[in-house]
Amino acid sequence: MSVSPALSLPLRRVPVTRTLPSAVRLSRFHPRAFSTSVQRDATWGFIGLGQMGYNMAKNLRAKIPATDTLMIRDVNEDASKRFVKEIQEIARSSGSEPDSLKVVIAENARDLAEQSTVVVTSLPEPEHVKDVFHSILRQGELPALEQERLFIDTSTIDPASSKELANAIHTTRQGRFVDAPMSGGVVGATAGTLSFMFGASSQTGQLVERVRSVLMLMGKKAWHMGPPGTGVSGKLANNYILAINNIATAEAMNLGIRWGLDPKTLAEMVNTSTGRCWPMEINNPVPGVVETAPASRGYAGGFGVSLMNKDLRLALSAAKDSGTPMALGDIARSVYNTVEEEHRGKDFSVVYKWLQDKSEAK
Missing domain, CATH: 3.40.50.720 (NAD(P)-binding Rossmann-like Domain)
Structure with missing residues (x-):
């Protein structure tokens, strides 16, 4: 054979x-x-x-x-x-x-x-x-x-x-x-x-x-x-969006809180506005905003940051093979590489904690 x-x-x-x-x-x-x-x-x-x-x-x-x-x-x-x-x-x-x-x-x-x-x-x-x-x-x-x-x-x-x-x-x-x-x-x-x-x-x-x-x-x-092959192509396209949205959600929540906004109120407003997305509504990265989200239990469980980093790597590799430019891909990859090193085993929404720690260090 x-x-x-x-x-x-x-x-x-x-x-x-x-x-x-x-x-x-x-x-x-x-x-x-x-x-x-x-x-x-x-x-x-x-x-x-x-x-x-x-x-x-x-x-x-x-x-x-x-x-x-x-x-x-x-x-x-x-x-x-x-x-x-x-x-x-x-x-x-x-x-x-x-x-x-x-x-x-x-x-x-x-x-x-x-x-x-x-x-x-x-x-x-x-x-x-x-x-x-x-x-x-x-x-x-x-x-x-x-x-x-x-x-x-x-x-x-x-x-x-x-x-x-x-x-x-x-x-x-x-x-x-x-x-x-x-x-x-x-x-x-x-x-x-x-x-x-x-x-x-x-x-x-x-x-x-x-x-x-x-x-x-x-x-x-x-x-x-x-x-054959279009299932994984669709999945990688979806998870590329998810990877970017997760970082944007973490940055926006961190920014709003540092401006003095209440995190739950901010999230409720966004979820009825044009910024609504799965990381904001279901998997909110701020502890206590969504009680069922991994962030509310120490970022345990959920979709591991290592898996998200892997999917992003595969998406960028496939994009390169097809000659498709990805303007935010390398930036996002750099973020997940660092977050994975510091918070391995945690849900990928732990990007928020990483940003929060960076903010407090300044």
Whole structure:
């Protein structure tokens, strides 16, 4: 089998997890006819149980039929074990047997892909996504299933890498690869209200509807942006705006407060005026203005500054590749580089605290 150059990277050694004794072991997948609807006794795969993926997988397990099996895989063994335990507790609380909601910890990504008709990946960086798909494809052709195997990557990576992965899957006829990054953060992943933007061939209308039906199990909106690669392109465009708006919101709030304005009054005014934006209304960076925002709990949780910095880096790299000027990009990148160094692990709205500290130092 020939593999795209994008997948020829050396595979990192990944620790092997063992299936918990209490988890239900999976029988081989029983082939069924193609359908865009959720079918019974299906096998679903989910790779990547980070802050986003963990909650997305929980919603997936909750929404698929109880008789279906969810296979999970993460390099963090504790995350996988915690997931199984949590699903078992959910089953108990509903009066069912602990193993009534079938969850299996896969030995590796290849084993998961062999047995799943739908494989969802949620991983941090392009190299992690490439490593996973390399480990799936390097062992040759996957077992044929009556229903076409569907790979949905919800990671935010660069468009070029995503297109190369799609090409590797499609040219070797291993299934369909769809790029489907999301917006909504950890709060949206937990509540199942994420908005997905996905890239998939529209030559077969059934594919688009099948993808949308899967994504709606984890979110509330699913936008078909165009052919492969357009999902991540749309996401990076959106997050470029978010990165700039977040800095502008932090600067404006810091300025207004230093002028003597009440922060809540200022925010309420802006949110009914032309400056209204998500960082001001929902994720306000000033502690106490929005009680549910990360700023009101020490900038914990939310969308990490490192992730925002990564998305901005990917957006600027893709813009450079396409010869597109970005007047504010380098300035914003400099800000996030510094803030990440000083406040690593915090929500990206911590830019406000960084500005506040700079103001007080003068």
